[in-house]
Amino acid sequence: MSESAKPVVWGVLGVARIATEKVVPGMLGASNVEVRGIASRDLDKARKAAAALGLAKAYGSYEELLADPEIEAVYNPLPNHLHVPWTIKAMDAGKHVLCEKPIALTAEEAEALVEARGRTGRLVAEAFMVRHHPQWLRAREIARSGEIGELRSVNVLFNYNNTDPANIRNRADIGGGALYDIGCYAVAAARYFFAEEPRSVVALIDRDPAMKTDRLTSGLAEFGGGRQLVFSVSTQTSLYQRVQVLGDRGRVEIQVPFNPVPARASTLVVDDGRDVYGSGVRIEEFPPCDQYGLQGAAFSRAVRGEEALAFPLEDAIANMRVIDALFRSARGGAWETV
Missing domain, CATH: 3.30.360.10 (Dihydrodipicolinate Reductase; domain 2)
Structure with missing residues (x-):
């Protein structure tokens, strides 16, 4: 199988309801997406979420997930004030990041992601799933x-x-x-x-x-x-x-x-x-159709270089x-x- 044909391997930061009830179930239906694992600061919560979703791995910390070399892309549904810091940590760990909206608390805070993108070469986008429906x-x-x-x-x-x-x-x-x-x-x-x-x-x-x-x-x-x-x-x-x-x-x-x-x-x-x-x-x-699955599939195509992001980081900053x-x-x- 060529690299471009391989599903992108995803990890999820946190067990937020938006992740476990909507985004991950939707992404599991996309052919070019493999959601490999989910992390929580409470390993028991991560294990329960992974079992409910049929995921292979549970991590007892966000850092543990980011250290996993198998994870290529990360979905970040953490509380709003944690969007930028953990997105940057994920990019520094070599991961592409789909971050929940709003991508930051201010445009100035979001600008830090531009520097991280330039430094790491990783993709980052804001998760406005509706634009894929x-x-x-x-x-x-x-x-x-x-x-x-x-x-x-x-x-x-x-x-x-x-x-x-x-x-x-x-x-x-x-x-x-x-x-x-x-x-x-x-x-x-x-x-x-x-x-x-x-x-x-x-x-x-x-x-x-x-x-x-x-x-x-x-x-x-x-x-x-x-x-x-x-x-x-x-x-x-x-x-x-x-x-x-x-x-x-x-x-x-x-x-x-x-x-x-x-x-x-x-x-x-x-x-x-x-x-x-x-x-x-x-x-x-x-x-x-599942708009979350469509969103995950589109981001995965961008990771594989099959198409450009329709709404890159600059769009999120403008919002x-x-x-x-x-x-x-x-x-x-x-x-x-x-």
Whole structure:
């Protein structure tokens, strides 16, 4: 078997639920991926996770996994404040890294990964799995085709209700809160469809009085030419998510944009806007697929040199610059330049 045909051997840093319940199960279905092992600071937890997932190895520390010469690529789902330091440690150990979003807590922190990439020659990318799902690829294709006219607005709603103070998403000291956890998707969505960077942003944040995390964040981003991102994300409202891409002659709606169930078909609404009752709507359906598996397969192809990363490290840093500006705006109560 040629080197390019061999599956990339992966290791996982930590037993986070996103890893054990979504990402790793999805990656196990990709033909060019072999998830070899999983690490935890608690060896018993690592062994239980490895057994449940059918993985060959369990490691009692992150360092032990990084020292394993068989591991070629690492998935990093650690808490947000550990993304950059452990990604750099993995790169220094000779591993390519797929790091969960947000890739850092600030764009300045993320810049350290550029130096590490240059020093080590390892690949690093941010894990926005949605951009690999066929419904997103098709929505962008329609938006760019001119079918819905000139793009004007990307509207994003993404909400869930989690008030557990022990949950990492609710710990302000390690990068919890709505903007880091799910607002990053809204920013990435607008940049994905407009294929440009926003010029300025404004944000309004409501913080939980006890946990101090942003529990409801809404904002605007101005892309020039009358184009805008309009978004609202919350960790303490009713479960809901939608992405609307609006042109001057129609719209595209991704109905379950962020958490489609792999076993269910996905649907895209395309509306020519003839009336508000949906007379001009058509539905496009996509067979069941696992976006985490597609993401892992794409990164593995890049590791083997079969294709370039569609969204390299520079894209992740650009996304963080927008998030930085949104936080500055909320603090200052004014528009901020990105």
